[in-house]
Amino acid sequence: MTAHIDLSKAGILAESSAVRVALLPPVARFSLRAATPEQKALSKALGITLPAKIGQCGRKGDIEIICLGPDEWTIIAPEDQAGMITDACAAIYAKTPHSLTEISDREVTVRITGPKASDLITIGCPRDLDQLPVGEARRTVFDGVTTVLWRDGDQDYRLDLWRSFAPHVIALLETGCGELAGE
Known part of the structure; x- marks a missing residue:
């Protein structure tokens, strides 16, 4: 199911002891x-x-x-x-x-942090995250959606995605956050 989210309001979308998913302010x-x-x-x-x-x-x-x-x-x-x-x-x-x-209005950014951030990213991204150096970024896909994945720290990522695909990707991240919390 696709989530209905107000993409104009930055804030935490999902959080557990394993990972936090937050919508960042517009840039x-x-x-x-x-x-x-x-x-x-x-x-x-x-x-x-x-x-x-x-x-x-x-x-x-x-x-x-x-x-x-x-x-x-x-x-x-x-x-x-x-x-x-x-x-x-x-x-x-x-x-x-x-x-x-x-292209400011085209995209939104989701920050994914926490001890299981890499695990959460891999639910939809086929890229080997160990090969993505901290401080770099790559164009990639997340569940078939074209994105840009930034690696800001060992377990600190940003995911830039087109606004039209954001509800789908965010719903997957929220579900994954819950599943990782149960491990």
Whole structure:
């Protein structure tokens, strides 16, 4: 059964001694596409080096950039910094063509933490989590839903997913949280 959840309210969705699942507050999100020659100028304009390796993350303050492909990044920042990002990219567009698209309303983020966080992720994600280094992220699937999985700590993950699939994924995570609590 799909859960009916207010995705506008951050907070704990499920919690046990094994794991906690929480919906994080909204953030500004951008999809950035650029060819290799433009990457250096974009890094300078944004004040953060665009990571070159797929899965690598760059961070400066509250802004994070993940490399999702050879010419594709997602930028995540506090909502009040969205204007700074769009202005920085717009200022160099004439000499540095690129595509910057705001996707803030498309996705939500669920944080999964606790001693059984990895176990909970594996109920829907086929990826070997031991191969995902702390501080990196990967595009993957969770029960057939395309997601981006961030590993922030040994048992600390973020799962970015499209808003339309969130109720399904959250329902699975809530059920899994309950099952892990019973072990």
